[in-house]
Amino acid sequence: MTQSSASLNSIEEESVEGLNVVERPSIWSRLIKHPSVLIGGILILFIVAMVPGASYLTPLDPTEINPRNRNKPPGYEAVYKTDEGERYTVVAKMGTDKLGRDVFSRVVYGARVSLMVGLSVAVISVSIGLFIGMFAGYFRLVDAIVMRFMDGLMAIPSILLAIALVSLSGASLFTVIIAIVIPEIPRVVRLVRSIVLSIREEPYVEAAISVGTPTAKILYRHVLPNTIAPLIVQGTFICGSAILLEAILSFLGVGVPPEIPTWGNIMAQGRDLFQIFPHNIFYPGIFLTVTVLAVNMLGDGLRDTIDPRMSREI
Amino acid sequence: MVSNLENNTTSPHASNDSSGAVLSVKDLSIALPKNADREFAVKNVSFDVAPGEVLCLVGESGSGKSVISYSIMGLLANALKVQEGSSIKLQGEELVGATEDHMRDIRCTRIGMIFQEPMTALNPVMTCGEQIDEVLVEHTKLSASERKEKVLAMIEQVHLPDAARMYDSYPHQISGGQRQRIMIAMALILEPVLLVADEPTTALDVTTQAQILHLIKELQGDRKTGVLFITHDFGVVAELGDRVAVLKQGELLEIGLSSQVLMQPQHAYTKMLISSVPNHTPPERPAIASDAPIVLQTINLVKKYVNSNFLFGKKAVIAASDVTLEIRKGETLGIVGESGSGKSTVARCVTRLIDISDGRVLLSGDDIARVPQRNLRDLRRKVQLVFQDPYRSLNPRRSVGQSIVEGPMNYGKSKAEAWQKARELMELVRLDPDGLDRYPHQFSGGQRQRICIARALAMEPELLVADEAVSALDVSVQKQVLELLEEIKDRMQLAMLFITHDLRVAAQICDTVAVMSEGKVVEYASAEELFSNPQHSYTKSLFEAAPGRGFKFAREV
Numbered sequence: 001m002t003q004s005s006a007s008l009n010s011i012e013e014e015s016v017e018g019l020n021v022v023e024r025p026s027i028w029s030r031l032i033k034h035p036s037v038l039i040g041g042i043l044i045l046f047i048v049a050m051v052p053g054a055s056y057l058t059p060l061d062p063t064e065i066n067p068r069n070r071n072k073p074p075g076y077e078a079v080y081k082t083d084e085g086e087r088y089t090v091v092a093k094m095g096t097d098k099l100g101r102d103v104f105s106r107v108v109y110g111a112r113v114s115l116m117v118g119l120s121v122a123v124i125s126v127s128i129g130l131f132i133g134m135f136a137g138y139f140r141l142v143d144a145i146v147m148r149f150m151d152g153l154m155a156i157p158s159i160l161l162a163i164a165l166v167s168l169s170g171a172s173l174f175t176v177i178i179a180i181v182i183p184e185i186p187r188v189v190r191l192v193r194s195i196v197l198s199i200r201e202e203p204y205v206e207a208a209i210s211v212g213t214p215t216a217k218i219l220y221r222h223v224l225p226n227t228i229a230p231l232i233v234q235g236t237f238i239c240g241s242a243i244l245l246e247a248i249l250s251f252l253g254v255g256v257p258p259e260i261p262t263w264g265n266i267m268a269q270g271r272d273l274f275q276i277f278p279h280n281i282f283y284p285g286i287f288l289t290v291t292v293l294a295v296n297m298l299g300d301g302l303r304d305t306i307d308p309r310m311s312r313e314i
Numbered sequence: 315m316v317s318n319l320e321n322n323t324t325s326p327h328a329s330n331d332s333s334g335a336v337l338s339v340k341d342l343s344i345a346l347p348k349n350a351d352r353e354f355a356v357k358n359v360s361f362d363v364a365p366g367e368v369l370c371l372v373g374e375s376g377s378g379k380s381v382i383s384y385s386i387m388g389l390l391a392n393a394l395k396v397q398e399g400s401s402i403k404l405q406g407e408e409l410v411g412a413t414e415d416h417m418r419d420i421r422c423t424r425i426g427m428i429f430q431e432p433m434t435a436l437n438p439v440m441t442c443g444e445q446i447d448e449v450l451v452e453h454t455k456l457s458a459s460e461r462k463e464k465v466l467a468m469i470e471q472v473h474l475p476d477a478a479r480m481y482d483s484y485p486h487q488i489s490g491g492q493r494q495r496i497m498i499a500m501a502l503i504l505e506p507v508l509l510v511a512d513e514p515t516t517a518l519d520v521t522t523q524a525q526i527l528h529l530i531k532e533l534q535g536d537r538k539t540g541v542l543f544i545t546h547d548f549g550v551v552a553e554l555g556d557r558v559a560v561l562k563q564g565e566l567l568e569i570g571l572s573s574q575v576l577m578q579p580q581h582a583y584t585k586m587l588i589s590s591v592p593n594h595t596p597p598e599r600p601a602i603a604s605d606a607p608i609v610l611q612t613i614n615l616v617k618k619y620v621n622s623n624f625l626f627g628k629k630a631v632i633a634a635s636d637v638t639l640e641i642r643k644g645e646t647l648g649i650v651g652e653s654g655s656g657k658s659t660v661a662r663c664v665t666r667l668i669d670i671s672d673g674r675v676l677l678s679g680d681d682i683a684r685v686p687q688r689n690l691r692d693l694r695r696k697v698q699l700v701f702q703d704p705y706r707s708l709n710p711r712r713s714v715g716q717s718i719v720e721g722p723m724n725y726g727k728s729k730a731e732a733w734q735k736a737r738e739l740m741e742l743v744r745l746d747p748d749g750l751d752r753y754p755h756q757f758s759g760g761q762r763q764r765i766c767i768a769r770a771l772a773m774e775p776e777l778l779v780a781d782e783a784v785s786a787l788d789v790s791v792q793k794q795v796l797e798l799l800e801e802i803k804d805r806m807q808l809a810m811l812f813i814t815h816d817l818r819v820a821a822q823i824c825d826t827v828a829v830m831s832e833g834k835v836v837e838y839a840s841a842e843e844l845f846s847n848p849q850h851s852y853t854k855s856l857f858e859a860a861p862g863r864g865f866k867f868a869r870e871v
Contacts, residue, residue, distance in 0.1 A: 203707035204717075206667055207766070211721025211773055212694040221720075225711045 030305045037305065040297030047291050050111040058105040060090060062261040066100035074279050078102065095279040097269055106261040107284050113262040114243045114291060117177060121242035122235040125181045129188025130231060134219055136189060137196025147193070150186035158183045158245060163254045171257045176249055180242045191234055195227050229306045236299030240292045247288050263288045335362035336507045336540035337386065337404055343397035344381055344390070344564075355381040355394060356564045363508065366538040368531070370551045370572065373561035374587070374788035375759075379544045381564075383512045386542070387427055388417035405507060423453050426501030426539075430513040432493035436485040442496045443469070443481030449500055468499045472529060491522035495529065502533055509534060509541045515550065519652035520815065524859035527554050546788065548591045549818075549862030552576055560584045590793040592818035594863055596841040599825055606642040609678060609776050609809035610664060610697075613638055616672035617659050633659040634833045637673070641777065641826075646803060646810040648824030648841070650817060650856070656833040657813045661781045664811065665697050666690055678776065695725060698770035702782035704762035708754040714765050715750030721773045732772075739768040743798060760791035764798065771802065778803070779811045784819060796823055817860050821845055829853045 031037050050057065060080070069078045074095040081087055094103035136146040162179035169175055199205060200223065208218050249255030250264025251271075258265055263284040270280020344356040356378040363369045371379045384390045386402055388409065402409040404424060409417070421427065429435040437445055443465055450461045462481075469477040472495040485493055494514060501509060511530065515523040531554060534541050543554060551558050555572040560581065567581045579585045615637040621629045634656040641647045649657040662668045664675055670683045682693050701707040708717055718739065719732035727735070737747040743764040754762055763783060770778055780799065784792040800823060803810050814820050820827055820841070827844045829837040829852065837850040848854050857863065 203701040203703060204709040207699060207701065207707055207717075207769065208709075208720065209667065210665055210694055210697065210699050211769070212691050212724040213720060214724070217724075221712070222709050 027306060031301070034301040034305050036297040037301030040294045040299075040301060043290060043294035044298060047111055047287070047294070048115065050108050051115060054105075054108045054112070057108050058090075058102065060102045060105040062101060062105040062109040063259060064101060066096075069096045069100035069102075071098055071273065071277055072096045072100075073277070074103075094283040095277065097266070097280050098273060098277075099269075103266065103280060103283055106266050107263065107287055110261045110263045110266060110284060111287070111291075113173065113256060113260060114246060114288070116173070117180070117246040118239040118243040118295065120177050121180045121184060122239040124177070125184035125188055125238055126231055126235045128181075129185045130192050130227060132185070133189040133192025134196055134223065134227075137193040138200055138215070138219060138223065143193070146189070150189050153182060154186040156183055159249065159252070159254070162249050166254045171255065173256050173260070176246055176255045179249070180245050184238050184242070188231070188234060188238070191230060192227050195230060196223055199223050199226050232306065233299055233303040236295055236302060240295035240299065243288070243295065244292050334364065335403075336365050337363040337402070337542065338406075339382070339386070340401040340403070342382065342385065342400045342402060344378075344385060344400075345395050345397055347393045352563065354397075354564050356385070359561070359564075359566045361559050361566065361569055363540040363542055365507065365540050366535065368534065368541040368543055368554055368556045370555035370558045371542065371544045371561060372546065372548065372551055372558055372587075374546060374790065376563070377561040378564035379561050380512055382561075383510050383542065383544055386508075386510055387421060387425060388412065388414070419453070422449050422501075422506065423504045424506050424508065426504070426506040426509045428494070428497050428501050428509070428511040428514040430516050432490060432497050432517075433485060435497055436493060438485055441482050441484055442488070442493075443483075446496070446500045446503060449503055453504055464503065465499075468503045469496075471533065472496075472499045474499075489522075490518055491526060494518065494522075494526050498526075498529065498533070502537070502539070505537055505539075507540060509539050510544075511541060512544045513546070514543075516545070516547070520817070520861075521652065521855060521859040523550075523861065524553075527861065530554070547861065548576065548588060548789070549860065552862030554861075560587070587790060590789040592789075592793070592796070592816075592822045594818055594821055594845065594860070596821045596824075596845050599841070602642050602645045602825055606644055607678070608640050608642050608676075610811065611640040611676040612660070612664065612673065613676070614673040615660065615663055615670060615675060615683075617656075617663055617668065618671040632833050634663065634830075637830075637833075637835055639828055639835070639838070641809040641811060643776075643809055644803070644807045645825045646800075646812050646823055648812045648814060648820040648827040649830055650814060650820050650827055651830035652815060652856075654832075655830040657815075657830050658781055659833075660830075661699075661779050661811060661813050664777075665699055665779055666693060667699075691725075695721075695773050696776045698773050698775040698778055700763070700766050700770055700778065700780045700783040702785055704759045704766065704786060705754075707766050708762060708769075710754055713751055713753055714757070717754075718750070718765070718769045718772050721769065725773075735772060736768070739771055740765075742771070742802070743768045758791075760787055760795060763787065763791075763795050767795075767798065767802065771806070775808065777809045777811065779813070781813045782815065783812075785814065785816065792819070799823065817845075817856060829856070 066078070066080070069076070069092070072078065072092055072095050074093060076092045076095060077089045078092050078096065079087055079089050090102070092102050092104065094107060096102055097106070132146060132150075136143045158179055161182060162176065165175045165179050205218060205222050208222055213221070246255060246262065247264035247267070250262050251268045253268060255264055256262050258269065266284040267281045270277065274281055339362070340360045342356055342359045343354055346352060346355045359382060361369065371382060373379045381390070381394065385396055386409070390396065396410055400410055404420065409420070412420070436442070446465045446468065447461050450456055450464065454461075456464065466477045466481060469480050474480045474492060474495050480488070480492070480496070485496070488496070497514070509530075514530070515526050518526060527550065530541065533539070545551060551572055557570060558572045558575045559569040560567045560575065560583070562583050568575060568579065568584050575584065576588060579588055615634060616632070617634040619631045619633060621631070637656075637660055639647060649660060651657045659668070663670050666682060666685075673683065674681050675683045677693060677696060685693065708714070715733065715736055718736040719729070722732040722735060723729065733750070736750055740747040740750060745761060745764055745768075749757070754765070757765065783799070784795050787795060796819065799810070802808065812820070812823055824841045827839065827841050828835045829844070829850065831852045837844065837848065837853045839849075844853065848857055
């Protein structure tokens with residue numbers, strides 16, 4: 001024992017010196033260097049800036065009906081009156097719709113609804129899914145029941161659910177969010193559950209059990225942190241698909257009430273005159289596509305940088 | 315049959331090297347990527363492998379031995395670059411700088427390969443026969459029936475029973491040892507001049523390992539194949555190697571005949587490594603006082619796993635049956651067995667990580683087998699665990715200190731007290747107390763295992779359960795951790811349950827040893843008795859299979 005403890009110490013010192021482990025560059029510097037995070041992030045920043053900046057971008061009320069300016073092409077100089085009766089002209093950058101409303105103003109204000117739906121669906125479904133998924137994954141008894149229920153939820157098509165909800169409680173932003181959230185939850189639950197299932201078998205969780213850590217603390221300290229990265233990634237994908245789904249629902253007339261400008265509503269109202277005045281569908285369509293693309297690019301990039309484990313799975 | 319096929323498979327490149335070596339590596343240097351911990355993975359390494367010779371490359375983890383094997387096979391990761399002036403010659407033909415197409419022709423036909431993990435090296439959706447056949451399809455022009463005949467003959471040569479059934483089996487349907495035999499069949503079917511084996515027996519049980527080593531020796535001897543055998547185990551070197559090369563941090567320290575290097579190592583590092591290999595004969599140990607209190611007692615412990623399915627009824631797997639053991643204060647009980655023998659099940663039962671199906675577990679006299687989970691808090695404190703994998707047993711997101719103080723704070727210690735205690739424990743396990751603020755990835759495997767021991771000791775347990783606690787460590791580190799465990803056990807008068815598959819480790823640390831096989835304790839005796847005079851046939855077969863058993867290693871005096 002004694003003669004070997006000398007060698008023991010010498011080796012230990014050596015390995016302590018060799019302890020300068022290579023630190024990976026910080027998460028932020030890696031994120032910024034990732035091209036799809038960079039491009040997606042910048043595009044989203046532009047769209048998000050349209051929310052507070054809407055009144056600077058356009059002086060017009062997106063809901064103001066003006067029969068004289070009906071169905072004008074992009075570039076038309078529309079004449080408006082102030083309350084005091086003064087006349088002024090505004091160039092309709094994206095033309096006007098069949099009620100004479102300025103499409104550009106509607107598109108700019110429509111970003112609010114789209115982002116609102118995307119963000120709230122992502123936050124709500126991720127938080128509910130996280131909670132249920134942690135329970136289902138950690139407590140095996142709950143699992144069988146909860147997961148069968150989730151399978152049932154997953155089978156509900158969100159469009160039919162939205163129609164049902166709208167006929168029950170009337171069209172509103174809230175109904176649309178609920179209709180999109182419900183079928184999204186099971187996907188989050190499945191993801192969280194699968195992570196929890198593998199983490200609960202990790203020796204460090206068993207070690208925590210054997211030092212007497214209460215279950216709630218184990219979930220919070222040891223299990224929860226592992227779910228954060230994949231959930232951020234999953235959240236961005238949910239956000240993208242929710243924006244798209246809101247537009248589809250509005251386009252079908254079962255979404256947000258028609259007087260509220262959303263990209264889906266603008267397209268829905270331009271549908272009958274689409275062949276003659278394509279700008280009604282073209283411009284909101286471009287914004288919708290770019291937004292969803294940007295959100296998904298951001299999600300892809302986040303997945304590659306913060307959670308390399310998942311990059312091959314989904 | 316074999317002879318007329320050989321014409322198809324022998325290489326067109328006749329051996330024209332004057333030295334006659336199959337493989338000749340000269341001044342091989344391989345650079346690591348810029349931000350790695352050292353500049354070169356391998357630096358100026360030179361060696362030859364003669365026909366029919368087994369050269370063992372030995373080194374601890376990170377010594378660059380696998381990098382050498384990959385560079386020979388042309389499978390180096392892109393980030394690693396073979397440096398200028400390096401030369402790898404196969405029968406005189408330069409392989410450094412060879413095109414990928416050319417290397418593909420050479421692999422299998424002239425260089426055969428076997429890897430560590432046969433399950434991942436085989437394709438799970440193809441039958442074993444098809445996978446061997448694929449080699450022939452790629453590299454020969456034989457007809458389907460000729461190929462089948464040749465594959466079946468090869469399966470027989472690796473001593474697999476019922477060749478036709480093996481041909482149609484999928485990898486998951488056969489055992490690990492059989493899978494490794496399939497790998498060997500695949501590697502040798504084209505009669506390569508060189509076989510590169512990268513830790514091919516590390517994942518196998520000791521008895522299977524002995525058979526595989528024997529098979530490799532037999533096949534390469536018959537065919538005069540040169541073998542480059544990579545291993546970390548000096549027992550395997552003693553068993554198989556004609557010559558041995560010792561690597562440290564990418565540098566070749568010593569190369570020579572196995573017997574010479576093992577008995578009279580020249581380099582200090584080799585001496586240290588060889589002296590760290592645990593001895594097969596147990597050292598003299600002070601007897602445990604017969605009146606020492608019994609800490610843990612299991613009486614007819616049974617653990618059954620019942621797989622119930624409403625379609626196919628219930629299926630029960632008995633993981634442990636009728637296990638009766640006892641440990642006294644200050645005693646180390648070893649449970650030895652191969653994978654699937656139920657040794658870890660016993661450990662998890664006595665720590666109540668899993669529930670017991672039947673029998674009794676007495677901890678200081680209290681039966682804990684039936685205590686409901688919520689009343690387990692007191693038990694949890696008394697029994698602590700050290701796990702096998704030092705990389706997974708600490709939460710990577712929590713600092714070492716946070717991991718150590720978690721337990722004491724659960725039991726009401728104040729934060730200041732717990733951290734003070736953690737500092738003392740770090741010193742006890744010979745780590746710098748300032749390391750408490752660091753995260754697990756900043757420590758080496760051995761250091762992490764010390765941290766796990768400190769975490770267990772923070773609870774002031776009566777029983778320490780070490781589940782393969784040193785199996786994942788290099789021999790020199792293993793030795794240090796074993797010594798630390800021994801010292802702590804003596805100082806704190808702990809009872810220790812030590813689970814291992816390695817007989818040599820058990821011989822060094824255990825007072826009493828229980829040998830388990832298929833869920834049962836087949837032999838239970840003091841270490842001294844068991845190692846000098848094993849009774850049960852299974853114990854005897856384990857002893858015989860242990861590599862390098864008869865070999866006298868050089869020991870530091």
